[in-house]
Structures are given as C-alpha cells and as structure tokens.
Amino acid sequence: MKRIAAIARLTLREAARAGTTASLALLLLTAIVWMAAVIEGDGTPAGRIQVFLRYAFGLTTGILTLATLWLAAGRIASELDDRTLQLVAVKPIRRSELWLGKWLGLMGLNALLLAVCAAATLACAEIMLRRTAPGDRAEVRERTLVSRLPVQPDAESIEVQARAAYERLVKGPDGAEPFEDFLPRFEAARNTVPPGGVRHWAFRMPARFRAGQPLWLQTSFTYASVERAPMTGSWSLLSGGTTSLLWSASVSNLPAGIVRLALDSAGLPPDGRLILAFSNAPGAEAGAIAFTPRNTELLAGAHPFAPNVFRALLVALLKLGILAAVGLLCSAVFSTPVATFISTSLAVMLAAVQYFVFTTAPEQDAFAHKHNDDPEAAWYDRASEAVAHAASSIVAPVDAFDAIGQMTDGRQVGWPTVGRAVMTLLVLYTGVPALVGILLFRRRELAGFST
C-alpha cells in the first residue's frame, strides 16, 4: 500500500507543479461564478437556484470528464516516452501497484477539484439565496436546498395486466398486433384519466418516515384531450388498509408539466401504507389527463442538503474513476496522442449511443430508411441497430446513476445508492478495464530498441 500511495502522491504532486491543478481549478471556478451571474432559470428564485446548481455541477463533471480522460491517457504513455517510468519500474514495485497508484492519484485530483467546485457552487447558491426576497427564501429552502427521500409507488405489474388484456381482447386467430406494440398503448391507457375518472397509486412508506414529517407529491402529466384542458380535480391521500381519508385538496387549471403538492402526513397509519388518488373533474369542466408513466412519486422528509451533495459527488467521482481506468488502459498500450484520441472517442461514442437506439417496425416508414420501397429494413440498418443496442446495454447501468440530477432535484441520494454505485461503477465498470489495463501493462516491455 505504501508504494501505491507513493505513486499516487507523485501523480498529485506532478499535477500541481505542472500547473494542471491550478489551470483546471481556475477554469472551473470562472465558469461557476460566470454561470451564477448569468443564469435566469424559470423566473422563480427557487427555479433559478435549482437551474444554477444543475448546470454548475453538470459543467464541473463535464469538464472533469474530458480532463480525466486526457490526463489518464497521457499518464503512462508520456512516462514511457521520456523513460522516467524505467527508473520506477526497476524498483521493488509491481506493475499492478504502479498502475493502481496512477489511478489513485487521478482520483485524488478529481476529488480535490470536485470538493473545491462544490464549495464554490454552494457558496454561490448561498449568495443567490441571500439576494432573494426574505419571503421567497423559505420556498427556495423547501424546494431546492433540501434532500427528500423519493418513494416510488408499488409496482403495478403493468405487463401482467397487459398480457391478460391482450389475450382477452386483441390476440385473435391471426395475431394481428404484436404484444410489443400493444403494451405501450395499454400503459398509456392506464395512465390516462378521463373526465370523472380516478387514478390510484399505492405506496408503502419507509419505516424511518414518521407521521407529521414533510411529504410532497411530485408528478408530471400532459394533455390528453383535443381542447388541451388543464388539470382540474382533487387529490386525496387515503390509508392503505382502511382507505380512510387522511388528506384532500382541490386543484384547478394547472398547466401540463411537473406538479408538486405538499401533503399532510399527520394521519400516517402504523403500517405506512398509503393510497394516493386523483379524481378528474367531471363533465365539461375538465379534459382527459395523461400522467407520464413511472413519474409519480412521493418525496418524504426534509434532510440537510450538504450531506446529499457529498453523496452525489461520491457517485460522480466513481463515474470519473471509470474514465480514469479507461484512459490508463489506453495509455498502457498506445502513445500519448493515440491513447487520448481512442479514449476520448470511446467515451463520446458510448455517451452518444443512446441517441441512436430506436425501435423500428417494417411498416414504420418514418423510421426505416428505405431503398426502392423495400419493406424490409436493410441489413446495415439492422446491423447498426444491433450494435447501438449492445452499446446502450453497456452504458445504461452507468447512466442510471444520475446522482447529480437527483441531488439538484432535491431528491435524496441515499447510502444504499452509494453502495450500489460502488459495486456497479467501481467493482464492475472500473474493475474490468483496470484488470485488462494491468494485464496489458505487465506484458509490455518498458524499454525499446535504442542504439
């Protein structure tokens, strides 16, 4: 461990003395302060601060993503070029220790810069808050500078219900419509509430949530009627077991988009089971409402913001660790410019792959590129889709950890999430390139032919 620490310390020291740390810090701090000055948000103080937090942390991680790739790609390759690595490799240190020390050094640099940027971002947010009218500050703290535990509704087994309906209604002797096309229509129908209709969601609150603690509803919807009638109706909270009414409130003329409502959790039953219901107003007062699938949740409690920022940045740091490992892997094999190019291209392609994933159906003219009215998708279409799907399946688990987005939305990034991130991002997604990189580095001759 001492040797790994020595290499890590050397990496940090070199980054500091070469001016890399200072340059990156200056660039990031300038961007953060500039953003705090120019961001306008959605016109509300809370919205402004929330947008600033999202953009500031997003820009920080974006710049550090590129910086990590470039620094990692040049780490081993440049030391091989100028032969400083030879003098280290002849010491009693394993190649794996050398590689890990470099990785740890890069992680240390990222941790330092993330900490500095987080401090600057929070300081700017605090300044923005102090410049807000005193009457709006409470709303900002409630809505933005807080962390709440997201509680998802019980799984509704949409697919099972859809399968039952499909067997009963749609599938005829000739199987006219595939189930894969029926399922999204069924789900959309389930989430559409006509005038006079009711939609329920069942929740089971976590044990640590107590009656009387803050509880918010967050959902989103779109118009499902030609008239584009806004939301008018009532929301109710019922006890899950007895269905007794715990809270109710009417809403009127809410435009499509995100809806946030404060609920009263005073009557929370001991088993923590709740039923949330939306009743659409009847008749001509209202139009049909379509809730966005899987976008309705309760936000429970009100916890300090700073620890949530810390946990979110831990997850962001783990993501940067993947990039450091990929960069070092390339650096162990290729020269500095080639390693930089390959690792950057890899990262850009994997980040962009989700935009190339789309479903095709032979009769969907809008999506299939056709040639001479050929109803079948061409082989290059099928091949490129297969590749895009495969790449997306690799990237999706990493993208699923959107801790920065969660944190800036005021949602808690819990320690279980951090634990899952460690197992997924560190053990699997960093571990595999690390193993490959160390293996390739061990096989590599560190001295070339020279006269």
Place this chain on the structure above:
Amino acid sequence: MIAPSQDTRRLNVVSTHAPLDRNGSAPCACRDQGETTEMPANPATGWAVEVDGLGKIFTDFWHRPKVRALDNVTFRVPAGGSVFGLLGPNGSGKSTTIKILLGLLRPTSGSARVLAAPPDDVLAKQRIGYLPEESYLYRYLTPRETLSFYGRLFSLPPDECRRRTDELLDMVGLTHAADRSVGEFSKGMARRVGLAQALVNNPSLLILDEPTSGLDPIACRQVKDLIAALARSGKTILMSSHLLADVEDVCTELVILHNGRARAAGLTRKLLTQSDRTRLTFPSLPADTLKRLLAAFRAEAGADPQVDHPSLNLEQFFLEVVEAASRSDTSPTGATLGGKPAPFLVS
C-alpha cells in the same frame, strides 16, 4: 597502474621473450577474438548475475526480426566485492543486457538470473540499485523529493529515508541545491541525483550504465573512487561503459561485447597482462652507466631492450594540476562530489 611521478629521470626498460615487432610491441598471448578465458567456478559468495546464452531480437509490428541486439551471451558476475565491466562499442548490446537484467526487456532466448532470482522478481529488486545511461528523473521534483520518493518505494522508514537522503545529497555535493527542481539542473547535476537514487536502498548489486557520462574529470575520478570503496565494503558492481580508461581503472573482471556477442571475458589484470614481457623502472642514470647496463642486458638476455621515459596519462596530469589549483583557490564554484561515500553505504 603507474603512480604519478615528479621524477623525470626515471627510465623504463622493457624486455620480451618474443621478437618485438617494428613498433616495439609483442603479440599478446592471452587475448584472442572469440575466445573466452575461464571464470572461477562457483565462488564462495555465489553469483550476483548469471547470464546463459542470452539472446534478444527486436521485432517490427509484424513480429519479424528487425535487430539482433544480443546473440548467445554468457557470463557470470560473482557476488561480494567485485566490480564487473560490461564493455563494448556503441550498439554492442550493453544497455540491452542491462535492461534484460532489470526486467525492462524480455529475452528472446537464453536466461538471466539476478541475485538468484528471475529479472522481474520484485523482492530481488529490493537489493538492486540502477543508474541509467541518462538520468530519467521527474523534472518537477527536487533532489530531496526524488530521493524521498524512491526511498518510499523501497519501504524505508521515514526517519531512515531522511537520514539517507541527507547523507547522499552530501556525498554527491548537492546539499545546496536540494530544494531546486531537477528540471533546472545541468546534465552533470542530474547525473549526480541519478547516482544518489541508485544508492538510496544500500543495494547489494549496483548496476551502472555509463556512470561517468556527462561528468567532468574530477567527478569521474570521484565516481571511480566511490565504486572502489563500495566494492571494498562488499557490494557487487556491474558497470557498462565504452570509456576504456574508466573500466580499466576500477573493474576487476570484464566481458567485451561486440555486435551482440561476447568476444572476450575474464579477470582484467589477466586479460591485460603481457606475460611474455618484463618492465623495469628505475631512476635516470648517467649515460655511460646506462650504456654498460644495456650492453650487459644484451649479453644476458640476448635481446635489444626498449628504453624510454615513463609518462603520466592525461587524467593523472589533469588531476594533479586541479588539485594544486584547489589548494590555492578558496572559493570553489559548481558542484563537486563530496569525495567520501555516505556512511550508511560502507557501514
């Protein structure tokens, strides 16, 4: 080696059993291209380095042979107090051999063992020190930080590491520049830092690749004295050089490489001694006395002796001049080696 002499009246007389050629030289019977003299078998202290049939071929991208750097090289370096020279012109395979011994390259054929372990054995490297041909140091670190870093790689305790750092910086004459970045150093100063880092772990085996490269004559002398002192304290030194005078001065044994092959090997004294000739050195004599002596010599030995005055080599003369100047000049400039090995190296 002839000691420097102030007496210009000394004469050398060389006689030989074999007829002299027109240059006054006799053919040496102990060197023959391609012939290797025998090394002592299994020294009591064991072998520090064992190289058997070592071959190295550098290939191109298609794994086709590009350069045959080594071809069936065999030699042994006894452990404990020997200074072994790896000699050869540029491109003969000296650096390649060293890099294979250090695990930086893999041999194509044959084998090498260092301190009874394979070259890439991490534990064996604990007892090896290496000075490369060029000082490949981290330019943003100071000498103190450099030695401290390498000391940590050897798992030296912090106090011990600090002590050794101070002693080594004093030994190489860089105490005054201990906190300047290595990137600002001249080649010679960087070389001194390189020498210091090679010794920080008090190695049993010291591998020096062109140790006097880039050093002034005084520093060269001091490095050679240091090598001798380290050998006397029981360390094994393997040094590679194409500067013959340096190797002749310090190496007890050597191997000569050319075009990747070992051409000669053995004890230095044995390889260089012309056993078929004898030299007498005595103070200058009056002309008629000399004439009588020579006549008697001719009568006894039946050979015409060669008579001339001995001369210093340039290095000796240079050192004498500089030493005399140093005694009169009290304000030295530039870096100089301390002259004495660090105490921890010879204790």
Place this chain on the structure above:
Amino acid sequence: MALAGLTTAECVRQPIYLLLTTAAVVLTGIAPMLAMHQFGEEGRLARDAGLALQLTIGLAVAVTTASTALAKERSEGTAGALLSKPVGRTLVFLGKYAGVAVVLLGFSVCSLLATLMAERVSERFLELPSFTGYVTDYPTGIRLLLTIPAAYAVAAVVNYRTRRPFASVAFRTLLGLLLAALLVCAFFDRAGQLAGFAFEVDWRIVPASLLVTLALLVMAAFALAFSVRLNTVPTLAACAALLALGLVSAYLFRGNGWTAALYRVVPDWQHFWMPDALRSGGRIPDAYLTSAGLYAAGWTTAVLAFGAWLFRRSEAV
C-alpha cells in the same frame, strides 16, 4: 522548402494525424445515414455536418501538427541542432508554418471529398425513369466508408513488404481512394443504378470548404505562435478558447468604444462559416471568397510576424 518538406513528412508520420483524418471521414460519412430529419432541406445535414467536422477536427489537426513542429522539437532537443545550422530563425518558423499548412490542406481535401459524397448519400425525393420515391444513396456511402479499411490494408501490405511508415502511406492511399470513390460515383445515379458519366455532387460545397480551410490556416498560425512557448495541451486549450471567442465575437463585442477594439483583436470566424449561404440553392460569390481570402491572409501574416518575433527571442532549449 527543405524545412517545409521535413515538417510535412514528420507530421504525416504521426499516427494521430491519420486517426483524426479517419475520424473526420467516418463521421462525415455516417452523418447522412443516421439522420432522422432533413432539417428543412435535402442534403443540408450532411453538408453542414461535414463542414463542421472539417472545422473542429481541423482545429485538432492544426494544434497537433504545430506542436509536433515546434514544442516537441524543443522538448526533445532537436531544435538546438536545427538552429545551429546557417538558417535564420524567421525562415525556420516560416518553413514550419509552410509544412503545417501543407498538412492541413491534405486533411481539408480528404474532408471535402467526404462531404461531397456524404451530401450525395443523404436522402432525397427522386423522379427517375426507373424509380420514383425517397432514396438514400447507400452504395456511395458504403464506398466512402470502405476507403478507410482499404487504405489501412494497403498501408499494412506496404509496411510489411517495404517497411515504409504505416501512417503516411495510409494517409496518401486514403486521399487517392477518396478521389477514386468520387470518380466511381460519376458512373452511378443516386438510386444506385449505372448511368452515363456525370458528377451528381453539389459543387457549391467546394467554396464553403475552401473558406473553412482558410480559417484553419489562420488557426494554424495561432497554434504555431502559441507552440513557441506552450506545450500541446495548453496550446489546444488556447486555440479552442480562441475559436469559441471568435465564433461569438460579433455578438459579444458589439457596440462602440473598447468593445469594438476587442472585436478587432480576435478573428471573426463567422467570416469563414458560410453553410447557411448554400440554403435553398444559394451560392457563395467569388467576390466574397476573395475578400475572405484577404482577411485570412491579413490575419495569417500578422500572427506569423508575431510568432516569428517570439521565436527569435525564445531559447531553443
């Protein structure tokens, strides 16, 4: 000439130059195949994407070649050997720029050829004797993309047989194959059928590409001047910042007084970015090309003069 030739040869042998050129050709080639929308005009996405890639990847090419030409020589010590020869520093600096310019021209030609073919690939509605409907000229796209593995394969064979550097052979072969692919296109119509010899490509792209090339030449002058003092990464950062600033300078520095003065000291890259002029059948007039050329020449001269002055004052090691 010797210096320029040496610089060109040195840069073209760098693998990164081949990789960047390959990336530009590949990304330009696949852009029309992945497009979901026409953005209001057939061929526009392919045209704009090709020119944008020429500019952004060209920036990376300019910086890496300028760094190879100067910063790397300084760090490796070969600059000292060069400057000890009887040749003035200004001449050395200008010779380096000439070499970098040749390299950039080579890259720009490859990018232009790829853009011409990519524009032809993009989907459009055709009424032909043999076919009526929407069609994407996939055969041209595949020919375009196949030039890359073909060039690499030829370079591999040449390297194997003659040991000539892979990267420079691959680049030259790629250039030749792109020209050949364009020539082959002339024998086919957009529906992929054999037809009489006719170049069915949008030649209006050529002057737009020429303008981007002029921008790259100005950028190369900046990169070379920065490389006198800075290494590759700081040079890249500085050039990227200059590009970003120059693209918005007309907006940022509008007004009078000191903002107008600031506008003058940063090149306005919008002078060289004219894809919008090609919309709905528009053309770039020759007079505009001439004025943009003079603008580029003025900036290049000024920056090279400054860079040469810096180079004369710098130490080689």
